[in-house]
Amino acid sequence: MATRVAWLLNLDADLELARGKGxxxxxxxxxxxxxxxxxxRAALVAEDDLVIDAQxxxxxxxxCVGRAFCPTPRAIATLARAGAExxxxxxxxxxxxxxxxxxSASLGATMPKSxxxxxxxxxxxxxxxxxxxxxxxxxxxxxxxxxxxxxxVDAAPRDADVAFLASWMEDGGAxxxxxxxxxxxxxxxGFITDGAARFxxxxxxxxxxxxxxxxxxxxxxxxxxxxxxxxxAERAARALAGAGYFGPFGVDAFTYESRGEVVLRARSEINxxxxxxxxxxxxxx
Numbered sequence: 001m002a003t004r005v006a007w008l009l010n011l012d013a014d015l016e017l018a019r020g021k022g023x024x025x026x027x028x029x030x031x032x033x034x035x036x037x038x039x040x041r042a043a044l045v046a047e048d049d050l051v052i053d054a055q056x057x058x059x060x061x062x063x064c065v066g067r068a069f070c071p072t073p074r075a076i077a078t079l080a081r082a083g084a085e086x087x088x089x090x091x092x093x094x095x096x097x098x099x100x101x102x103x104s105a106s107l108g109a110t111m112p113k114s115x116x117x118x119x120x121x122x123x124x125x126x127x128x129x130x131x132x133x134x135x136x137x138x139x140x141x142x143x144x145x146x147x148x149x150x151x152x153v154d155a156a157p158r159d160a161d162v163a164f165l166a167s168w169m170e171d172g173g174a175x176x177x178x179x180x181x182x183x184x185x186x187x188x189x190g191f192i193t194d195g196a197a198r199f200x201x202x203x204x205x206x207x208x209x210x211x212x213x214x215x216x217x218x219x220x221x222x223x224x225x226x227x228x229x230x231x232x233a234e235r236a237a238r239a240l241a242g243a244g245y246f247g248p249f250g251v252d253a254f255t256y257e258s259r260g261e262v263v264l265r266a267r268s269e270i271n272x273x274x275x276x277x278x279x280x281x282x283x284x285x
Contacts, residue, residue, distance in 0.1 A: 006050040006061035006084040009037050011145070013070035013273065017099050018143040018171050021073050021092065036212075040069070043216075043276050046284050052082045059083040067285070070273035071095070071247075094244045098272040100142045101175040107239055110232070110267045114177035116142075123165050126176050127157050133258035134178025139165065142172035145271070150211060152179050180256035186225070187216065188233045189250040189275065189282040197237035197249075200282030202226055216277030225264060229253045232267035240272060248285065250275045 010016070011033045016023040025033070034053075041051055052061055058081055066084030068075035072095065076086045090098075097103060105116035113131070117123045123139070131137050139161075141149035149168075153161040168174040185207060190199040202221055206214040221229075233251040240249055252269040255262050278285070 004049060004064045005046070005067050006052050006064035006079060006082060007041075007045050008052055008066070008068045008075045008079050009033075009040050009045075010069050010072060010075045010078075011036055011040065013068075013072050013075070014099070014143040014145045014148065016072045016074055017070075017096050018141070020096075023072075023074060040276055044069075044274060044279050044284075052078065052084070054078055056082045070099075089247065090245050095272065098240055098243050098245045098270070100172055101140060101144075101269070102142060102173055103239070103243070103272075104236070104267065104270040105175065107232075107235055107267070107270075111177055111265045114175065116173055116175050118169060118173035120162070120166050120169050123169070123174060123176060124157070124162070127153060127155060127161075129155070131155055131178045133256070133263075134180045136179045138177055138179040139168070140175040140177075141168040142174065145273075148210075180258065183255040183257060183262050186219075186221070186229055186253040187250050187275070187277050187281060188229050188253075189248070189278050190233060190237055191248050191282065191285070192237060192241050192246045194246075195241045197234070197241070199230070199233060199237075200278075202229060203277050203281040205277050213276040216280040218280060225255070228264060228266035236267065236270045240270070245272055247272075248274045248278060248282075250278065250281070 012025050012029050050061055060082050062083030064084040066079030066086040071089035073092055079086045102116045127137055136152055136154050139151050151164055185205045187203050187205050190197045201218045203216045204219045205216040208214055236251050250271040251267055253266050254268055255264050
C-alpha cells in the first residue's frame with residue numbers, strides 16, 4: 001500500500017523566494033492563499049492525501065510523506081512540524097536561482113524586445129522604445145506566480161511605474177516584454193530525476209484577466225505548436241538539471257497577435273515547482 005502524502009500548498013512561495021529565509025506571510029497573503037487552496041487541491045492533490053497548513057496540529061501528519069507545492073524552507077519546516085517526512089528537495093539557493101525569471105531569460109529571449117534587467121536605467125531605456133507588437137509594456141518582477149507581480153505600463157512610464165520598477169530592481173530585477181493580446185496559452189510539464197527528465201502531454205490552459213489559472217486540458221496540437229514547445233521544454237530541463245534542480249517543473253507558452261498574424265512564444269515562463277495543471281498534463285505525482 002502506498003504511503004499517504006501530506007501536501008503543503010504554499011502558493012505564496014514566490015514571496016518567500018524573493019525575500020529569503022525568515023519570511024512570514026502577512027494576514028492578507030494568508031487569506032489570499034486560503035481562498036485559492038481549494039481550487040488547487042481539487043486539481044493537484046489525490047483524494048486520499050492530506051492537505052496541511054501552519055495551523056495543523058503538531059504530529060497530525062505522522063507517517064506521511066511530506067510534499068510541498070514549492071519546497072521552500074518554511075514549507076519544509078511546516079511539513080516536519082506536522083510529523084510528515086519531507087521528500088528529497090533542492091536547496092533553497094538552487095530554488096531561488098531557477099525560480100527567478102532571470103533563469104528563463106538566460107536561455108535566450110523567445111519574444112522580440114523582451115529582456116530581463118537588473119538596473120533602473122536599463123528598464124527605462126527599454127520602456128522609451130516602441131512596444132510593437134504590444135499595446136504597451138508588461139513588466140514582471142523576478143519572482144512571481146499565478147499572475148502576481150505584473151504591471152502594464154505605457155511607453156512613457158508614470159512616477160508610480162518607476163517606483164514599482166525601482167523596488168523590483170532591489171528584489172532581483174524584472175522581465176520586460178511587449179504587452180500583447182494572447183490567443184491561447186499552453187503548458188508542458190515534466191519531472192527531473194537523477195538529471196533526466198520525463199515529460200507529460202501538452203496542455204492548453206485558461207487563466208483569468210489577472211493571469212491566475214482556471215483550468216487545463218490535454219490537447220493534440222499542430223506540429224508547428226507542439227514541436228517548438230517540446231524543444232524549449234527539453235532545453236529548460238537540461239538547464240534546470242545543470243543548475244542542480246530536481247523534481248517537478250513546467251514550461252508555459254502562448255500564441256499572440258502580431259501585425260495580423262498569430263505567433264507562438266514557445267517559452268514564456270519556467271516553473272521550477274508544481275503547478276495547477278501538473279496533474280492534468282503529467283499525472284498525479
